[in-house]
Amino acid sequence: MRSLWIVLVLVLGSALLLQVVVASESRIPYARFRSLAESGELAEVEIRDGVYIGRTAPGLSASAPRSYRTGRIEPTEKDLLADLDGRGIPYTRVADERGLLPYLWLALPLAALVAMVHLVSRRATAAGNVSSAATAFGKNKARLYEERGATATFRDVAGSAEAKAELGEIVDFLKAPERYEKLGGRMPRGVLLVGPPGTGKTLLARAIAGEASVPFFSACGSEFVEMFVGVGAARVRDLFSQAREKGTCLVFIDELDAVGKARGIGGSVGGHDEREQTLNQLLTEMDGFDARTAMIVLAATNRPEILDPALLRAGRFDRRVHVDRPDLAERREILAVHGRKVVLDADVDLDAVAAQTAGLVGADLANIVNEAALLAARRRAAAVRQSDMEAAIERGIAGIERRGRRLGAREKLVVAYHEVGHALTATLLPTQDPVRKVSIVPRGAGALGYTMQQPREDRYLWSRQEILDRLVVLLGGRAAEAEAVGDLSTGAQDDLLNATELARRMVRELGMGQGVGLSALEPRRPLSFLGESRGAPSPGAGRECSDATAREIDAEVARILADAEARARAMIHERRATLERIAARLYEVETLSGDEIRAMMTSGEA
Ligand code: ADP
Ligand code: MG
Ligand code: ZN
Numbered sequence: 001m002r003s004l005w006i007v008l009v010l011v012l013g014s015a016l017l018l019q020v021v022v023a024s025e026s027r028i029p030y031a032r033f034r035s036l037a038e039s040g041e042l043a044e045v046e047i048r049d050g051v052y053i054g055r056t057a058p059g060l061s062a063s064a065p066r067s068y069r070t071g072r073i074e075p076t077e078k079d080l081l082a083d084l085d086g087r088g089i090p091y092t093r094v095a096d097e098r099g100l101l102p103y104l105w106l107a108l109p110l111a112a113l114v115a116m117v118h119l120v121s122r123r124a125t126a127a128g129n130v131s132s133a134a135t136a137f138g139k140n141k142a143r144l145y146e147e148r149g150a151t152a153t154f155r156d157v158a159g160s161a162e163a164k165a166e167l168g169e170i171v172d173f174l175k176a177p178e179r180y181e182k183l184g185g186r187m188p189r190g191v192l193l194v195g196p197p198g199t200g201k202t203l204l205a206r207a208i209a210g211e212a213s214v215p216f217f218s219a220c221g222s223e224f225v226e227m228f229v230g231v232g233a234a235r236v237r238d239l240f241s242q243a244r245e246k247g248t249c250l251v252f253i254d255e256l257d258a259v260g261k262a263r264g265i266g267g268s269v270g271g272h273d274e275r276e277q278t279l280n281q282l283l284t285e286m287d288g289f290d291a292r293t294a295m296i297v298l299a300a301t302n303r304p305e306i307l308d309p310a311l312l313r314a315g316r317f318d319r320r321v322h323v324d325r326p327d328l329a330e331r332r333e334i335l336a337v338h339g340r341k342v343v344l345d346a347d348v349d350l351d352a353v354a355a356q357t358a359g360l361v362g363a364d365l366a367n368i369v370n371e372a373a374l375l376a377a378r379r380r381a382a383a384v385r386q387s388d389m390e391a392a393i394e395r396g397i398a399g400i401e402r403r404g405r406r407l408g409a410r411e412k413l414v415v416a417y418h419e420v421g422h423a424l425t426a427t428l429l430p431t432q433d434p435v436r437k438v439s440i441v442p443r444g445a446g447a448l449g450y451t452m453q454q455p456r457e458d459r460y461l462w463s464r465q466e467i468l469d470r471l472v473v474l475l476g477g478r479a480a481e482a483e484a485v486g487d488l489s490t491g492a493q494d495d496l497l498n499a500t501e502l503a504r505r506m507v508r509e510l511g512m513g514q515g516v517g518l519s520a521l522e523p524r525r526p527l528s529f530l531g532e533s534r535g536a537p538s539p540g541a542g543r544e545c546s547d548a549t550a551r552e553i554d555a556e557v558a559r560i561l562a563d564a565e566a567r568a569r570a571m572i573h574e575r576r577a578t579l580e581r582i583a584a585r586l587y588e589v590e591t592l593s594g595d596e597i598r599a600m601m602t603s604g605e606a
Pocket of ligand 1: 195334361362364
């Protein structure tokens with residue numbers, strides 16, 4: 001530890017000296033230098049490679065610089081020399097031998113720094129995991145962990161009803177862990193908040209801490225990623241050992257992806273070693289705390305797909321809570337929460353603001369309210385008016401459009417038809433799970449909208465009819481676009497992939513095709529395909545089959561898909577009016593529950 005201090009003092013000292021050396025020499029314009037030479041203030045002049053250095057006579061004035069420096073100008077050098085000769089000032093030309101000293105001043109701090117880095121990282125690696133030096137670095141930030149502004153409550157978080165409900169359970173548990181223990185229940189240990197940036201993940205975590213009134217340790221993933229090997233791991237260990245001392249507590253790691261990136265992805269400043277060590281330490285800590293302590297580790301990320309799979313395994317971050325972009329009603333609530341903090345004029349219409357801000361997240365909306373308040377202040381007004389809001393929205397939306405995640409009005413309508421197409425077909429087919437929610441709020445990368453179905457029970461067997469009906473639902477989105485818009489869009493690509501995959505499996509693996517025969521052409525795979533099969537086409541590793549058979553398979557797959565598409569189109573066509581009505585409503589409010597959809601369907605048919 002002491003050697004570190006010595007190194008630090010050396011760095012500072014040499015930097016200071018360098019400063020002093022440079023400061024005693026004054027840089028001046030060439031003309032001034034000449035007038036100094038003429039007036040005889042210089043005692044001697046040195047001519048170097050690119051500069052003249054004039055030294056003053058000692059004792060002239062204590063505060064005056066001891067030497068002057070100016071750039072050399074060769075065409076007029078003769079005149080300068082003549083002046084010096086006339087005054088009797090000695091001058092010498094020094095070949096480029098500045099001496100080692102200036103270099104030394106520059107080199108010293110550098111060398112000291114290199115030494116320090118070397119020292120710390122070598123020690124850290126040598127000690128296997130963590131050295132005393134690294135631990136010391138790790139401890140420096142220890143105070144950051146506990147209760148960093150944990151002042152929020154659930155009231156500060158508008159919308160996100162589902163996330164709040166799920167997290168409410170955790171709050172309950174932290175408040176009275178005995179109750180759960182008595183029943184033998186085991187709460188999740190790690191909970192991952194997943195959602196796009198600005199949707200209020202950090203805010204939710206702070207709210208949980210506020211609600212549960214237990215010790216709250218918070219750290220940001222990027223704090224664990226350091227230059228020096230071992231430092232991040234030491235910090236993780238330090239954080240958890242502090243937390244363990246408290247017993248019941250909440251540990252929050254924001255931006256988990258900074259540490260949790262899958263091993264082997266991308267390089268960061270400290271190289272892979274450092275991040276891997278940190279990640280390993282985190283994994284160890286998550287496994288290490290005993291099941292009886294009421295400690296919950298909460299983490300947030302907006303990029304769950306890049307997390308190391310080891311982090312998501314059972315017993316670690318095995319529970320996910322989605323925090324989605326807000327829909328119309330939620331945006332209205334968020335605006336109300338932030339509107340309370342400023343003075344609003346009576347003409348402000350938050351419903352109108354919410355309607356104009358589709359695609360924006362909580363952080364954007366908070367910004368808009370704040371921006372509007374600033375605009376009002378600039379007008380020296382006493383309250384924020386609707387016109388301030390409108391101006392602020394324009395700015396906010398410009399930013400969103402740059403980030404490219406705002407749907408235009410037409411696109412939004414196409415997505416609405418598409419999703420209602422899925423929802424209608426799913427509701428009409430009794431073999432299919434009931435629709436729980438339909439949304440046209442973009443979720444994650446790529447998905448412009450989504451239809452969520454609620455599985456009635458765990459399933460292990462599917463009948464041929466169920467699979468055929470499933471194909472109809474998958475193609476229902478396209479069918480609705482074709483019916484209402486008269487054209488197809490690229491939005492159905494994923495559906496088409498899933499449908500094709502499903503149809504191929506029917507024929508190749510399940511013997512459900514007609515005229516192709518019973519031989520299974522693919523190796524065994526688990527039959528979970530009625531859930532979300534993530535569109536990967538069948539691997540070519542299937543069993544060999546003849547060209548003739550391959551052609552038959554292709555033909556049969558195409559026939560199955562065409563059948564399903566025809567059924568989907570017929571179903572939608574028959575209910576054109578219902579489709580229009582529900583899509584218009586969805587376009588307006590952005591999310592509809594399954595119950596609302598079912599109600600609108602029956603009321604239309606009556
Ligand atoms: P994230 O961590 O998901 O990127 P934050 O929690 O940092 O987002 O959100 C930034 C700010 O946006 C919050 O401090 C809050 O002012 C505002 N905000 C975001 N979501 C909401 C919400 N649901 N209700 C109220 N304010 C919100
Ligand atoms: Mg955040
Ligand atoms: Zn779709």
